[in-house]
Amino acid sequence: MGAAPVSNESGEHLVARAVEQLTRRTRFPVAFGGLEKDGSVHVTAITGARTQHLQGLVVGKGRGLGGKALVEKRPRLALDYRSSRSITHDYDRMILGEGISTLFAVPIVVAGRARGVIYCGSWSEAPVGDVVAGPAFEVATELATELRVRDEVERRVSLAPVTAPIPVFGASAREELRESYAELRSIAASVEDAALRQRLEVIERRLASISTDAPAEPLSLDVRLSPRETDVLACAALGATNAEIAATLALKEVTVKSYLQAAMGKLDASTRHAAVAKARRAGLLP
Missing domain, CATH: 1.10.10.10 (Winged helix-like DNA-binding domain superfamily/Winged helix DNA-binding domain)
Structure with missing residues (x-):
């Protein structure tokens, strides 16, 4: 007896769509993100990258820009990532390897719990005002809503036996x-x-x-x-x-x-x- 699926869209698919929206709705050329699993954010979606450095990136809680955003449950910005003193630099090889200078991380908060992080970045130092931050927040809110709905519907509707017509x-x-x-x-x-x-x-x-x-x-x-x-x-x-x-x-x-x-x-x-x-x-x- 298994759970009856309510949606053919996994959390990773929802994140992938959100990441695509980031580059379309903000002025940042590269975006990536993922959901939290076992205490770390596993980056599963990347768009606009020029290298393979971000592939397989796993960000621990409290580590780097995204890990800090996850713990604090609020957006974090590194205007000049290389010289930033407010974050750990565990992931310099990946972030700087991609050539990212400015990085903006927004947590996905569902019912008070940080479920993941989406990032948008640029290869040169770029200011982050309302024109960029506003759409990024909207994308994060939309993703959080989708995850919340998906979680709730799956939690209840999955009680139905998959074998029962x-x-x-x-x-x-x-x-x-x-x-x-x-x-x-x-x-x-x-x-x-x-x-x-x-x-x-x-x-x-x-x-x-x-x-x-x-x-x-x-x-x-x-x-x-x-x-x-x-x-x-x-x-x-x-x-x-x-x-x-x-x-x-x-x-x-x-x-x-x-x-x-x-x-x-x-x-x-x-x-x-x-x-x-x-x-x-x-x-x-x-």
Whole structure:
């Protein structure tokens, strides 16, 4: 009995995409990064490098620029890496071998834990202002969000046996899935990147579909819940009050009430509980 995969993207694939984004969205020509494993950051993605010196780089906690960023959980900058006195120089052979002069390291922090580091660098001394730092922070935040979502979904959805063609869940496991779905919706609501939101929506649809034992009952073609209507209905499905939903989704309570009423109207339901039941039967909610 194994875990059912939720995504074909490994952590390394997510890091690779983030590293590519660094060179596209900042003015730094070279970028690299990796996730923490056994107390060290293992660099698995490199883009823009002119040599092979960065291949296989493993950075220990507290060592070098990235190791310091990992421990402190905040960005670190070496404007002139060779002469920097604020870091250890364990990795000079790799960094200076690539010819890097300025190096910027940003930790990937997920739920208060540093999960990895992404770097961007240049072969000449280059100032790091908001034009560079802002996009680098955005990339790090997007990667942290993807890792957080992936971790949470895998933690809960992987309870399904991989050998079962149709997962069968007990009441406890089903409730876990519903909580996961509601949490995922609240995370997605705060993500501005359109491509990332689309990937989150794919995971949401999978969560909704695998938790339904029976085929979905078709609704009228006119019934389409907006993202926010789905958000509040998913929270209501967990028994949350309007005030609790408002706090979770950073909305006003009156706005939550409006979204709920709109969803109930579309689903032709007189109560929130009836709306939840209809949405579940239609496969709109897990």
